[in-house]
Amino acid sequence: MAITIKEIAKLAGVSKSTVSRVINDSEHVSDxxxxxxxQVIKETGYxxxxxxxxxxxxxxxTIGVVLxxxxxxxxxxxxxxxxxxxxxxxxxxxLTNTKLNVKDEITYLNLLKEKxxxxxxxxxxxxTDDHLEALNKIDxxxxxxxxxxxxxxxxxxxxxxxFDAAKSIVNHLIQQGHQDIAYIGVEENDVxxxxxxxxxxxxxxxxxxxxTFSDYIYKGDFSIESGWQGMKKIINRVERxxxxxxxxxxxxxxxxxxYLKQNGYQVPEDISIVGIGNSxxxxxxxxxxxxxxxxxxxxxxxxxxxxxxxxNGTKREEKKVMDYQIIKRDSVxxx
Amino acid sequence: MAITIKEIAKLAGVSKSTVSRVINDSEHVSDxxxxxxxQVIKETGYxxxxxxxxxxxxxxxTIGVVLxxxxxxxxxxxxxxxxxxxxxxxxxxxLTNTKLNVKDEITYLNLLKEKxxxxxxxxxxxxTDDHLEALNKIDxxxxxxxxxxxxxxxxxxxxxxxFDAAKSIVNHLIQQGHQDIAYIGVEENDVxxxxxxxxxxxxxxxxxxxxTFSDYIYKGDFSIESGWQGMKKIINRVERxxxxxxxxxxxxxxxxxxYLKQNGYQVPEDISIVGIGNSxxxxxxxxxxxxxxxxxxxxxxxxxxxxxxxxNGTKREEKKVMDYQIIKRDSVxxx
DNA sequence: TAGAAAATTGGAATCGTTCCCAAAAGGTAT
DNA sequence: ATACCTTTTGGGAACGATTCCAATTTTCTA
Numbered sequence: 001m002a003i004t005i006k007e008i009a010k011l012a013g014v015s016k017s018t019v020s021r022v023i024n025d026s027e028h029v030s031d032x033x034x035x036x037x038x039q040v041i042k043e044t045g046y047x048x049x050x051x052x053x054x055x056x057x058x059x060x061x062t063i064g065v066v067l068x069x070x071x072x073x074x075x076x077x078x079x080x081x082x083x084x085x086x087x088x089x090x091x092x093x094x095l096t097n098t099k100l101n102v103k104d105e106i107t108y109l110n111l112l113k114e115k116x117x118x119x120x121x122x123x124x125x126x127x128t129d130d131h132l133e134a135l136n137k138i139d140x141x142x143x144x145x146x147x148x149x150x151x152x153x154x155x156x157x158x159x160x161x162x163f164d165a166a167k168s169i170v171n172h173l174i175q176q177g178h179q180d181i182a183y184i185g186v187e188e189n190d191v192x193x194x195x196x197x198x199x200x201x202x203x204x205x206x207x208x209x210x211x212t213f214s215d216y217i218y219k220g221d222f223s224i225e226s227g228w229q230g231m232k233k234i235i236n237r238v239e240r241x242x243x244x245x246x247x248x249x250x251x252x253x254x255x256x257x258x259y260l261k262q263n264g265y266q267v268p269e270d271i272s273i274v275g276i277g278n279s280x281x282x283x284x285x286x287x288x289x290x291x292x293x294x295x296x297x298x299x300x301x302x303x304x305x306x307x308x309x310x311x312n313g314t315k316r317e318e319k320k321v322m323d324y325q326i327i328k329r330d331s332v333x334x335x
Numbered sequence: 336m337a338i339t340i341k342e343i344a345k346l347a348g349v350s351k352s353t354v355s356r357v358i359n360d361s362e363h364v365s366d367x368x369x370x371x372x373x374q375v376i377k378e379t380g381y382x383x384x385x386x387x388x389x390x391x392x393x394x395x396x397t398i399g400v401v402l403x404x405x406x407x408x409x410x411x412x413x414x415x416x417x418x419x420x421x422x423x424x425x426x427x428x429x430l431t432n433t434k435l436n437v438k439d440e441i442t443y444l445n446l447l448k449e450k451x452x453x454x455x456x457x458x459x460x461x462x463t464d465d466h467l468e469a470l471n472k473i474d475x476x477x478x479x480x481x482x483x484x485x486x487x488x489x490x491x492x493x494x495x496x497x498f499d500a501a502k503s504i505v506n507h508l509i510q511q512g513h514q515d516i517a518y519i520g521v522e523e524n525d526v527x528x529x530x531x532x533x534x535x536x537x538x539x540x541x542x543x544x545x546x547t548f549s550d551y552i553y554k555g556d557f558s559i560e561s562g563w564q565g566m567k568k569i570i571n572r573v574e575r576x577x578x579x580x581x582x583x584x585x586x587x588x589x590x591x592x593x594y595l596k597q598n599g600y601q602v603p604e605d606i607s608i609v610g611i612g613n614s615x616x617x618x619x620x621x622x623x624x625x626x627x628x629x630x631x632x633x634x635x636x637x638x639x640x641x642x643x644x645x646x647n648g649t650k651r652e653e654k655k656v657m658d659y660q661i662i663k664r665d666s667v668x669x670x
Numbered sequence: 671t672a673g674a675a676a677a678t679t680g681g682a683a684t685c686g687t688t689c690c691c692a693a694a695a696g697g698t699a700t
Numbered sequence: 701a702t703a704c705c706t707t708t709t710g711g712g713a714a715c716g717a718t719t720c721c722a723a724t725t726t727t728c729t730a
Contacts, residue, residue: 015680050449051390052716071411080406083432093430097418114385258619284593350710387686
C-alpha cells in the first residue's frame with residue numbers, strides 16, 4: 001500500500017496535523033518542522049490521497065464532461081478548450097462518451113453524481129423528458145453546450161447561433177446571384193444542426209422570394225459519405241440542376257464536392273457549394289470551401305468559464321451565443 | 336449536503352450495513368429488507384458517495400490518460416477506443432492534456448497518482464530522463480502508447496510499426512517506377528513519426544539502390560500548412576523535380592497537393608504523393624490520397640485491454656505492434 | 671524576570687462508506 | 701421443547717486525510 005500521512009508524521013517526528021499543515025501550505029508551522037517534513041516527503045515520494053482529502057472536505061476538483069463523440073473535430077476542439085481552462089483553475093476532467101446513445105447520457109449523469117464531480121459540462125444533441133428529469137434532480141452545477149435550452153432548463157447554456165449562421169451563408173449565395181439552392185442536411189432530432197440550420201436556409205430563401213423544391217432537400221447523417229450520397233440523389237432526381245448547394249457541415253460539403261467532380265461537374269463553375277463549421281481541412285481541399293467559422297475551442301473555454309462562475313456562486317449567466325464569421329474561399333462562383 | 340447511507344438506513348428502518356449490502360448486491364439480505372431499502376433509495380434519489388467507497392476499498396475505478404493533444408484525429412480516435420473498452424469494463428476516464436508540453440507530463444503523472452487512478456495510459460512522444468524517473472516510481476500500472484519503450488522501461492507498450500509502414504509505402508512508389516522521391520517530414524524529437532518514418536524511407540531507397548539528395552528532404556511540423564510550405568521549398572530549390580513525394584502524414588500530403596495544384600502541377604500525373612495515417616478525409620479529397628491505414632481506435636482498445644490485464648495481474652505483454660495496410664487511391668501514377 | 675500574548679503543536683472527532691464479527695432470528699430434527 | 705444450524709441483522713472499527721480545540725512552547729512587553 002501507498003504511504004500515508006501517519007507514517008510521514010512518524011518519520012518526521014511530528015504529528016499528522018503538522019504534516020497536513022505543511023502539505024496545505026498552512027501557516028503556523030515552524031521552519032524547522034516544515035523543512036523536516038518536506039524532506040521526508042521528498043525522500044519517501046509520498047503523495048497525499050486525494051480520496052481522503054475530498055471525502056473530508058466534501059468536495060472534489062473534478063469536472064464531468066458528457067460528450068456524444070470524441071473523435072470529431074467539433075467536440076475534440078471543445079474539449080481542448082475545456083481542458084485549457086479547467087486545468088488552469090485546478091480542476092481536472094472526467095470524460096464520458098455516450099457514442100450518440102441518448103440513454104447513456106442519463107447513466108453517465110448518475111455516474112458523475114456518484115463521483116461527486118464539482119460541475120458538469122453537457123454537450124446536448126437532443127433533450128428528452130428523461131434528460132429533464134435527470135438534470136433537474138442532479139444538484140450539481142451543469143452548463144449545457146450546443147443546444148439552446150434556456151426555455152426548458154434553469155441551467156446556463158452556450159450555443160452557436162446556427163439559425164443566423166445558416167441564414168447568412170445562404171444569403172451570401174443569393175447575393176452572388178444564386179436562386180436555385182439545394183440543401184444537404186441531417187436528421188432533425190439534432191436541434192441545432194438538423195433544425196436550426198435548415199430553418200435558416202428556408203428563412204433566407206423566403207426573405208428573398210425564392211422557392212425551394214422537395215427535390216432539392218436531402219437529409220442524411222454526419223458522415224462525409226452522406227454528403228456524397230446526398231449530392232448524388234439530388235443530381236439524379238432534379239429536373240433543373242441547382243446552381244448552388246448549402247451543406248450543413250463542411251464534411252458534407254466535401255462529400256458533395258467529391259461526387260460532383262467524379263461526375264464531370266466543376267466546382268464552383270457549374271455548381272457552387274458552401275458548408276458550415278470551417279473544418280481544418282476546408283482551406284486545403286480543392287476548391288477551398290466557403291463556410292461559417294465557429295471557434296469550438298473558444299466555445300469550450302467560454303462554457304468552462306461560465307461553469308466556474310456558477311460553481312463559485314458569483315454569477316450565473318443564462319445563455320451565451322457565440323460569434324461566427326463567414327469565410328469566403330473558392331467554392332462559390334458569382335452568376 | 337447530499338443524503339447519506341445513514342439516513343437511508345434510518346428511513347428504511349434498518350442498519351447501515353444492510354443498506355450497504357443492498358447497494359452492493361450482496362447476499363444475506365431478506366427480500367423484505369431489500370425491497371424496503373430499494374424503495375427508499377428510489378424515493379430519495381440517493382447516490383452513494385464513491386469517494387468514501389473508494390477510500391474504504393482503497394482502490395478506484397478510474398483510468399488516467401495522458402495525452403499530448405486532444406483535437407487531433409489520431410489521439411481523439413484512440414481515446415474513443417479507450418473509452419469503449421474502459422467503460423465497458425466499469426472504469427472511467429480522467430483525461431489530462433499536456434498540449435505537447437513535456438514538463439506537464441510529469442505534473443500530470445503526479446496528479447494521477449494523487450487521484451489514486453487504477454492504471455495509466457500514456458501517449459508518449461518523447462521520453463526524457465525525467466519521464467524515466469517519474470514513471471519508475473509511480474507504482475501504478477502504466478501502458479505506453481505510440482513509442483517503443485520496451486528497451487527502456489519495464490512497462491508494456493503499444494505501437495505502430497512506423498519504420499515498416501514507411502518503408503512499404505515508399506516501396507510502393509518505387510514499384511510504380513518512381514526513382515526521385517522527395518520527403519516531407521517532421522522534427523525528430525518525435526521518435527515514431529520523425530525518426531522511424533524517415534528511416535523507413537531511407538531504407539527503402541537504399542535497398543533499391545536509389546539515391547536521395549538533401550534538396551529532397553524537408554522537415555516541418557504537423558500542420559497542413561507545413562506540407563504546403565515543404566512542397567514549396569522543395570519545388571523551388573531542386574534542380575530536378577521529384578516524380579513522387581512521401582509525406583509522413585496525410586495532412587502534410589494534403590498541404591503538398593494544394594501547393595502543387597495551385598502552381599499548375601497535376602497530381603498524380605506530374606508528381607505522385609503518398610501519406611501515412613489514412614485520415615478520414617483522405618478518400619474524399621482530390622485526388623484521394625494513397626496512404627497507410629492505422630486503426631487508432633483499435634490501438635486505443637488494444638492498449639486498454641493490455642492495461643486491464645496488467646491491472647488484474649493475469650498477464651503482462653511487453654510490446655504489441657499494431658497492423659497496418661496500404662490503401663491505394665488516386666494520388667500515385669505509374670511511370 | 672514575570673506575565674501576557676502569539677505562535678506552534680498534538681489529540682481527537684469527523685467525512686461516508688465497507689466489512690468483520692457477534693448477536694438475533696428463523697428453521698429443522700430429535 | 702430443546703439443541704443445533706443457517707440466515708439475517710446491527711454495531712463499530714477502519715480507510716486517510718482535515719480541522720477544531722486545547723495544550724504547550726516561544727516570543728514579547730513592561
